[in-house]
Amino acid sequence: MSRLPDRLSRVVLSRIGEPGDPRLCGLVRDLGAGAVLDSLLAQASLDEAQRDLAARLGSVDPVRELEQAERLGIRFVVPGDTEWPARLDDLARPGAHHSGLGGVPVGLWLRGPCRLDGLPPMVAVVGSRSATTYGERVAADVSAGAARAGMVVISGAATGIDQAAHRGALAAGGTTVAVLACGPERAYPTAHRPLIDHIGATGLIVSEVPPGSAPLRSRFLGRNRLIAALSVGTVVVEAAVRSGALSSSRWAEVLNRVVMGVPGPVTSITSQGVHEQIRKGSMHLVTSGAEVLELVGAAGDHLVEVPRAPTRPRDRLDRRDQRVLDAVPVGRPAGADSIAVAAGVALQHVQGALERLASAGWVRRAEGGWRLARDEPVEQAAPLDLRSAGE
Structure with missing residues (x-):
């Protein structure tokens, strides 16, 4: 397997590594995927984590991986490809780390007719899995407003706010992108299979892990950095103080993206995390798709009319x-x-x-x-x- 072409080396590393592993991503960036793979094969001067990676090498056939992916309608893109999104390169900047994760992905597994290099700007809409009716309605409305203005809505296809965001964009006739923490052919949660397959047929499914990969807890955190990096701004609708949705907003902040939050009832635990971030000044307060567009759209394109007092x-x-x-x-x-x-x-x-x-x-x-x-x-x-x- 030594001295494989760069693409095949990245297929192997994608299979044996974990999303957002800063050490692996850094080595690939500095040395190249082939050199990293050779080092693992030689098993020379490896630390414990690298020895774990090396132990998985024997079971990986990169050519077969790509053939199986192609049969599923899945393609593998890497840095340097025409379709590779330049926004992900921001993950290589100094300080672009959060919760022990970071780094540019070794590659992306994609399913769907849309191409990353041909999509309009994306806005992320994320939030609590335990969403209220209010939260789901607002997420759908915000997403629909962004979609009608020609933006793409990106989220994680999870229960609660994520699925409401995808459905809102689709209801408005827009395009939506789902970033998964499992293989791109899988549906997690399984109840969202119709929604995820519809996105795969009309928009785009993105994953950092290859087909067949399970949705491990750690992969959701790695997934959040991709959602933030691919978008021009992130909107959080309902997030408790320790919600995983705040991980996406933190990544957006680290990457100098626009961070926005929708307020909820002051008595709602589900919105306490959003309220705290707004109070700290870490989030712009937004209440509609129009206000989101004013912050992330091209200068002057989506200015919101100043509300006037009612005329008597x-x-x-x-x-x-x-x-x-x-x-x-x-x-x-x-x-x-x-x-x-x-x-x-x-x-x-x-x-x-x-x-x-x-x-x-x-x-x-x-x-x-x-x-x-x-x-x-x-x-x-x-x-x-x-x-x-x-x-």
């Missing part, structure tokens, strides 16, 4: 009529001359204003003068033009 019917009165209205008493009626003095408006203007206000339902005549109507007038909706509605 009295706001449509001119300033003079408003002054007259303010001077009309609620209880005992007053004459036009008294109202003119209170409003500081000439009597002839007051008389005209009172007639207009009476016609609009703001005031009414009473014995001895004018008084306010009991209820503010209700603004009527414009009549529906059935002719234009049917066109």
